[in-house]
Amino acid sequence: MTQKKTIVVSGCCGTIGHALLQSLATLPQYTEVLGIDNNESGLFSLEQEFRGKFRFAFGDIRDGQRLKVLFEGADVVLHTAALKHVPSCELAPSEAIKTNILGVSNVIEAARNARVERVLFTSSDKAVNPTNVMGTSKLMGERLMSAAQASARRHETGIFFSTRFGNVLGSHGSVFPLFQQQIAKGGPVTLTDPDMTRFVMSTRDAVSLVLESLELAQGGEVFVSKMRALRIADLAAVMIDCLAPRYGLRPEDIAVNVIGSKPGEKLYEELLTEEESHRSLQLANFYVILPAFLDLYGVEYTYETAQPHEKGQIYRSHEQSLLSQEEIAAYLRESGLLPDGGA
Structure with missing residues (x-):
């Protein structure tokens, strides 16, 4: 995509949407950026932050007609708006x-109507063998995007694809700000299960996945970043050691309470299913899951340095080499979540 483009970011007030705006501000290939959200106060704050550099509009992805108006003239759509919390x-x-x-269906229809060149949907590793409504809805979003690509082939209306995130540390509602708030109050820090593991990424990692896959996508794929895995109990221990002194507290005085897993919550996450492993490729930083019904797409998927993925290898978080507490601390500082010089 060497030609200058107009790009739309849905859910621009969310953690990923906001981080994407900050990155897009540094990229000269986008002549115009439009941020869309249904958060009025959040949009006002973004307008103050970017001061005329970008346009912002109130809009809800549940309103298909509104999206058709907002997508007019767009070349690229980055769809990050979603309900992301498992309990809600x-x-x-x-x-x-x-x-x-x-909402995803509305985005697809509006993008077709505007003949958008590339449409990216941000999904979650909870879409893999889902055990809850949130993960199931994200899986359905991925399938809608792949189906949209099959239709796009017939009507020549662009490239539709997905990215699959892990747990984005520091995002709204993630465990990092929860632990931070609990530590600031003197504890206790609440753990659902000491053995719970997760794939994690920083907002920087998430933005890189989006922007790199935007260049690589050929239609209907799901891009999955190769992520680090950690034990949530180790994350809590690192945060207590690093943050308690900053609040005038001693780490040893912060209690950790085990409260049990929430309904629909897994002890571990997976990056792809066994079935998906049979139609996946490996790149340097990504797994690329190709569509199941390749004959519907008319695409010869070719990527530089791509290697066939090992069939049956599904990458569960608890089976990976987990980050040590020292590595977690370094990763949090590198990601800007902890100040340099912490424990």
Whole structure:
């Protein structure tokens, strides 16, 4: 994509949407950026932060007609808006359907209408063998994007694809700000299960996945970053050691309470299913999951340095080489989540 482009970011007030705006501000290939969200106060804050550099508009992905208006003239759409919290989706599945499934369908239809060149959907590793409504809705979003690509082949209306994130440390509602708040109050820090493991990424990692896959995508794929894995108990221990002194507290005085797993919560996450492993490729930084019904797409998927993925290798977080507490501390500082000079 060497020609200058107009790009739309849905969910621009969220952690990933905001981080994407900050990166796009440094990229000269985008002549115009439009941020869309249904958070009025958040949009006002972004307008103050970027001071006329970008345009912002109030809009909800549940409103397909509004999206058709907002997507007019767009070359690229980065769709990050979603309901992302497992408990809220579990308690109100109909709302998750409206946003995470019907909302994706609205984005696809509006993008087709505007003849957008590239449409990216941000998914989650919870879409792999989902055990909850949120993960199931994200899996359906991925399948809608792949189906949109099959239709795009017939109508020549662009490239549709997905990226699959792990747990983005520091994002709204993630465990990092929760632990930080609990430590600041003197504890206790609450753990669901001492053996729980997760794939993690920083906002910087997430933005890199989005922007790099945007260049690589050929249609219908799911791009998955090769992520670090850690034990949540180790993350809590590192944060207590590093942050307690900054609040005038002693780490040994911060209690850790085990409260048990939440309904629908896995002890570990997976990056891809066994079935997906049979149609995946490996790049230096990514796994690329190709569409299941390749004959529908008419694409010969070729990427530089791509290697066939080992069939049956599904990468569960608890089976990986987990980061040590020292490595977690270094990663958090590198990601800007802890100040330099911590424990």
